[in-house]
Structure formats: structure tokens, C-alpha cells
Amino acid sequence: MLVHAKACLPNEACGYLVGSETGRIQRFVPITSAAGSPTRFVFEPHEQLAAEQAIDAAGEQVIGIAHSHPNGEPLPSAVDTADAGRFDPLGILLRVVIAPTTGEIRSHRIINGEVAAM
Numbered sequence: 001m002l003v004h005a006k007a008c009l010p011n012e013a014c015g016y017l018v019g020s021e022t023g024r025i026q027r028f029v030p031i032t033s034a035a036g037s038p039t040r041f042v043f044e045p046h047e048q049l050a051a052e053q054a055i056d057a058a059g060e061q062v063i064g065i066a067h068s069h070p071n072g073e074p075l076p077s078a079v080d081t082a083d084a085g086r087f088d089p090l091g092i093l094l095r096v097v098i099a100p101t102t103g104e105i106r107s108h109r110i111i112n113g114e115v116a117a118m
């Protein structure tokens with residue numbers, strides 16, 4: 001994740017966290033950010049679909065989303081929290097934020113707008 005986040009600087013990097021039903025992360029699947037922005041990420045839709053199909057074909061599951069904050073803290077932003085509320089209101093997905101400049105990586109769950117460190 002960190003290597004990918006550094007390679008995407010100065011823009012945000014993103015991808016899926018793939019794992020088992022127990023919630024253990026097994027691997028990171030990088031997906032190009034179509035936003036090309038240092039403050040936002042948007043999964044490139046064709047890569048996203050291909051990744052989901054490959055994960056499904058392998059009998060694996062998406063258990064989280066990781067992205068980077070090139071100039072910020074490894075904490076969910078207001079935009080991240082709002083997006084989580086729209087697409088994952090129950091906080092099923094793990095939210096991992098990477099700070100590529102410091103190498104910090106932190107994980108959270110966002111449930112009803114409340115951010116909980118994991």
C-alpha cells in the first residue's frame with residue numbers, strides 16, 4: 001500500500017483491501033484514481049469492475065478501502081466520512097488511510113458519521 005501511495009504522489013492513491021470472512025486483510029489491490037487529485041480519489045470504473053470480478057472469481061471478498069492523504073494525516077477527512085455514510089452507512093468496510101510522506105497507516109470504521117479507530 002505504501003509503495004503504491006508513494007508512486008501516486010502528489011495525488012491520492014486508492015484500492016481495495018481483500019480478505020477473508022474473518023476480516024483479516026490478505027492483500028491490497030491498487031486501483032487507479034480517476035480523480036488525479038491530491039485531495040480526492042475516485043476508483044477508475046473499468047479497473048474497479050475488473051478487480052471486483054477477479055476478487056469474486058478467487059473466492060475472496062472486499063473487506064475495505066484504502067487511500068492516501070499525500071499532504072495530510074492518516075485519518076478520514078470530512079469528505080471520506082460523508083462518502084462512507086452514503087455508500088457504507090453500517091460501517092461494514094474497513095477504511096484505511098495512508099500518509100505516504102510519514103509512512104503512517106491507520107484503519108477505521110465509519111458508522112453513522114462516527115469515526116472509530118481500529
Ligand SMILES: [Zn+2]
Nearest residue numbers: 069076077080
Ligand atoms: Zn481521504
